[in-house]
Amino acid sequence: MKPSIDQSLIVLAQELSERVAPLIDNEYELSRLKAWSALLLIASSINDDSADYLLTENKKIENLIEKYRIFLQENKFFKIYNLNLNKEDTSIKISSLKKINENLRTCFTAAHTLFEEEENIQALKDSWEVLSTMQMNQGVNRLVPLLQVNKD
Amino acid sequence: MQTFQEDLADKFAVYFTGLRKQPLGCKSIQRIFGGASRETYRIILEEDDGGEVNLILRMIQESSLIDTNQEVEYEAYSLFQNTNVPVPELIKMEQSSKYLGKPFIIMSEIEGQAASPFDKESYKPYQEEIGVQFWTILANITNFDISKINSDSHISMIQEDQNWKQQLDYWVKVIREDSIGVEPILEMAIRYLYKNNPKDSHQLVLVHGDYRSGNFLFKENIITGILDWEMTHLGDPLEDLAWALSSIWCWEEKNRPAYLVERNSALDIWEDATGLTIDEDSLFWWELFSCVKGLAIWISAGHEFQSGRNIDPINLFSAWMPGDIHSQAILDLMETRVSYL
Numbered sequence: 001m002k003p004s005i006d007q008s009l010i011v012l013a014q015e016l017s018e019r020v021a022p023l024i025d026n027e028y029e030l031s032r033l034k035a036w037s038a039l040l041l042i043a044s045s046i047n048d049d050s051a052d053y054l055l056t057e058n059k060k061i062e063n064l065i066e067k068y069r070i071f072l073q074e075n076k077f078f079k080i081y082n083l084n085l086n087k088e089d090t091s092i093k094i095s096s097l098k099k100i101n102e103n104l105r106t107c108f109t110a111a112h113t114l115f116e117e118e119e120n121i122q123a124l125k126d127s128w129e130v131l132s133t134m135q136m137n138q139g140v141n142r143l144v145p146l147l148q149v150n151k152d
Numbered sequence: 153m154q155t156f157q158e159d160l161a162d163k164f165a166v167y168f169t170g171l172r173k174q175p176l177g178c179k180s181i182q183r184i185f186g187g188a189s190r191e192t193y194r195i196i197l198e199e200d201d202g203g204e205v206n207l208i209l210r211m212i213q214e215s216s217l218i219d220t221n222q223e224v225e226y227e228a229y230s231l232f233q234n235t236n237v238p239v240p241e242l243i244k245m246e247q248s249s250k251y252l253g254k255p256f257i258i259m260s261e262i263e264g265q266a267a268s269p270f271d272k273e274s275y276k277p278y279q280e281e282i283g284v285q286f287w288t289i290l291a292n293i294t295n296f297d298i299s300k301i302n303s304d305s306h307i308s309m310i311q312e313d314q315n316w317k318q319q320l321d322y323w324v325k326v327i328r329e330d331s332i333g334v335e336p337i338l339e340m341a342i343r344y345l346y347k348n349n350p351k352d353s354h355q356l357v358l359v360h361g362d363y364r365s366g367n368f369l370f371k372e373n374i375i376t377g378i379l380d381w382e383m384t385h386l387g388d389p390l391e392d393l394a395w396a397l398s399s400i401w402c403w404e405e406k407n408r409p410a411y412l413v414e415r416n417s418a419l420d421i422w423e424d425a426t427g428l429t430i431d432e433d434s435l436f437w438w439e440l441f442s443c444v445k446g447l448a449i450w451i452s453a454g455h456e457f458q459s460g461r462n463i464d465p466i467n468l469f470s471a472w473m474p475g476d477i478h479s480q481a482i483l484d485l486m487e488t489r490v491s492y493l
Contacts (some may be wrong), residue, residue, distance in 0.1 A: 023354030035465035042472060105334035112336060113343065124492045131337050135483055138476040 013037045053137035054097035060130045061104040065111055068123050075114055081107045121126035157181055159197070160252060164209065167251045168197060168258070170403045171244060173201055175208045180424050186266075187214060188453060188466055189220050191254075194261060206261035208240060211254045220382035222247070222255055223306040227261070228381035231300065231358070238262075238377050264369030264376035269401045272411045274365070278373035283412030283419060285375045286368070290396060291425030293391050294380075296358045299384075308385045313352045315387050320345055320441060323412070323448040328457035330448075338447050339441055341482045344489075350388070350434035359387040365410035389428055394438030397486065400446060400477045440485050443478045450475035 017037040024030045065072065065083060072078065085103040089096040108130065115123040154162075161178035169176045179196040190210045197205040226245040240259040247255050248453060267274030275282045289438055301307055324342055361383025369377040397409045397418065405414050413476060423430060454471030456462040 020211065026182075028183035028185050032465060035185075035469060038467055039468055039472070060296065102334055105336055109336045109339045111335060112340065121492045122488070128490070128493060131340065135337060135476075135480055136480065 004048075006044040006048050009040050013040035016040070028070070037043050047096050049137075050094050051092060051097060054094065055092075056136055057130075057137060058097065058101055058104050061108045063129055064123075064126055065107060067112065067126065068115075068120070071117070071118075071120060071123065072111060072114065075118070077111065079112065081110055083107055157183065160193070164195060165197060165328070167246075168205075168207075174299075176205065186466060187468070188264060188462075188464065189379065189380075197213075198203045207243070208261050209256055210259070210261045210364075211252060211256040214254070214372055221306055222257060222382075223371040224308075224384055225382040226257055227306055227382035228300075228360075229257075231296065232293075232378075237296075238375060239287055239381075240377050262369060262377045264353065264371040266369055266379070267366055269366030269410075269464075270403070271362060272404050275370070275411060275427075276433065278370075278413050279408075281373040282370055282375060283410070286365075286410060286412055286422040287418045287426050288398075289359075289368075289375060289378060289483065290363055290392055291422050293360055293363070293392065294357045294426050294428070298358055298386060301358075305398065309356070313354070314349075315356065316350050316352075316437070317346075319387060319391065320444070323441075323445045324478075325449055326448040327444075330452045330453070332455055332458055335447070335451075335479070336377050337479045337482050338432070338444065340486065341444050344486065345437065345441055345444065346368050350390070350437035351431055353390070353434075354389045355389060356386045356429075359385050359391045360396075361385060361392070363392045364398070365396075365412070388434075388438065390425065390430065390435050391441075392421055393430075395442045395445070396433060397444045398446065398478075399481045400443075400474055403477055419471060436485065436489065440482065443482045446478040446481075450478065 006114065014037075016033075021030055021033055024033060062083060074125055086096075086099040089099070110129075112124075112127045114120075115127055160183075161181040164181070165176055165178040176197040176199060179198040180194075181196075184192040184194055193209040193211075195207045195209055197207065199205065210225075211380055222245065226242065229239050229242050232239045240262045243258040243260060245255075245257045246252075249255060320342075327338070327342075360378070360381060362380050363378070367378070367380045368375050368378065397415065399406045399409075402409050404409050405411060408469075409415055410417055414420070415422070420431060422428075451490045452468045453467040454475070457467040457471060
C-alpha cells in the first residue's frame with residue numbers, strides 16, 4: 001500500500017508553511033505561499049470524498065426525476081432534457097461523474113423551476129432534500145475551522 | 153537584474169518626485185496580499201532630510217474579478233475626505249499607463265490594520281466599541297447628501313424605482329458570463345428574488361458596495377479608515393446593510409454580524425443614526441440578494457483562476473470556500489421563508 005495522495009498533500013502543506021515559508025522575506029509572497037498551503041489542506045480534506053459525493057448527488061437527482069416522471073412528462077420536460085446525457089463513459093473517474101452531474105444539475109434546475117411554477121408541494125419538499133444533500137457535501141462547516149488553524 | 157517590484161519602486165519615485173517637485177527616493181515597497189480588484193502596494197519614500205512619506209499605491213489589475221472603474225473609486229474617496237466617514241487622504245489619480253504601466257491611485261497611508269473577515273477573534277477585546285463605530289459609519293454613508301455628486305459623475309446614476317432589479321440583473325449577468333457549472337441553490341435564490349421584489353425605498357443613497365468586516369482599518373478600538381470603494385453606486389439604503397450583515401462574515405457566530413455587536417444592536421444603531429425604519433421583508437430580500445451577489449463574485453474568481461488569467465490563490469480560495477458558505481446561507485435564509493417546509 002502506498003501513501004495516499006491526501007496524506008501527501010497534507011505533508012506538502014506542512015512543508016510549505018514550516019520549512020519554505022521561513023525562508024521568504026517578502027510579506028506578499030509569504031502570504032501567497034501560506035494561502036497555497038491552506039488550499040492544499042482543504043484539497044486534501046475533500047479529495048477522498050469527491051467521487052462518493054458526486055455519485056450520491058447524481059443518484060438523488062435521478063430518483064427525484066423518476067419519482068415525478070409522469071408530472072414532468074405532462075409538462076413536456078423530456079422533450080428538452082435528457083437524463084442520460086454523458087453516460088456513455090461508465091468509468092468512475094471524478095471528471096466523468098462531474099460531466100454527468102452537470103447535466104443532471106441542469107435537469108434538476110429545470111424540474112425544480114417547473115415544480116415551483118405548478119406549486120407541486122410534495123415535489124418541492126423532495127427537491128429541498130436534494131438541495132440539502134448537495135450543500136451538505138460541500139462540507140462548509142468542516143472547512144471553516146481548518147482556515148482558522150491556518151490563519152497565521 | 154531588477155525585479156518587477158524594484159523597477160516599479162524606481163518608476164514610482166521618479167513620478168512622485170515630479171509630482172512633489174522635490175527629490176524623493178524609494179525606501180521600501182511592499183505589495184499587500186488580498187483584494188482581487190487592485191494591486192495594492194505600501195510604499196515609503198525618503199526625503200533628502202531623512203523624512204519619510206508613507207503612501208498607498210493602488211494599481212488597476214490586468215485581470216480583476218469584477219470590472220470596476222478607477223474613477224468611481226477615486227470619486228468615492230473624494231466625497232468623504234475630512235468627513236464623519238474616515239478614509240485615507242487622496243493624493244493623485246493617474247489615468248495614463250505611461251508612468252507605471254497601468255493607471256493608478258495614490259493615497260496617504262493611514263494607521264491601522266485590516267482583519268480577516270473569517271476570523272471571529274479579530275476585533276477582541278474591542279468588538280463592542282468597533283461595532284458601534286462600524287454600524288454608525290455605515291449610517292453616515294447612507295446619510296450622505298447625494299446632491300453633492302456632480303452630474304458628470306462616474307458613480308452610476310440609476311432610477312429610483314426598481315433599483316433592486318438593476319442590481320440583480322447586473323450580478324445575474326456576471327453569473328451567466330462566468331459560471332463554470334450549474335448551481336441549483338443559486339438558481340433557486342435568483343428565481344425567488346425576481347418573483348418577490350422588495351419595496352422600492354423611493355430613496356436613493358450612496359452605496360459603498362463592499363462594506364464589510366475586513367474592508368476597514370482599525371487601531372485598537374478605533375476605526376481609522378473605510379477602504380475598497382470601487383463598487384460604489386447609488387442604490388437602496390438596505391443594500392450595504394444587508395451585505396455587512398451577511399452570515400458569511402460571521403459564520404461561526406451568526407447573531408454577531410461582522411463578529412462585532414449582536415445583530416439587534418447593529419440594526420438599532422443603524423436605524424437610530426439614519427432615521428430610517430427597516431422593512432423586514434425588504435431586508436430579507438437584500439440579504440438573499442447579498443448571497444447571490446457574493447456567489448457572483450466567487451464564481452467570477454473561479455472563472456479567472458480556471459481560465460489562467462489570474463492564478464492568485466485568493467481566486468481559488470474565493471471559489472472554494474466563500475462560494476460554499478453563501479450557498480449554505482441561501483438555504484438558511486430560504487428555509488425561513490418557503491411555505492412548503
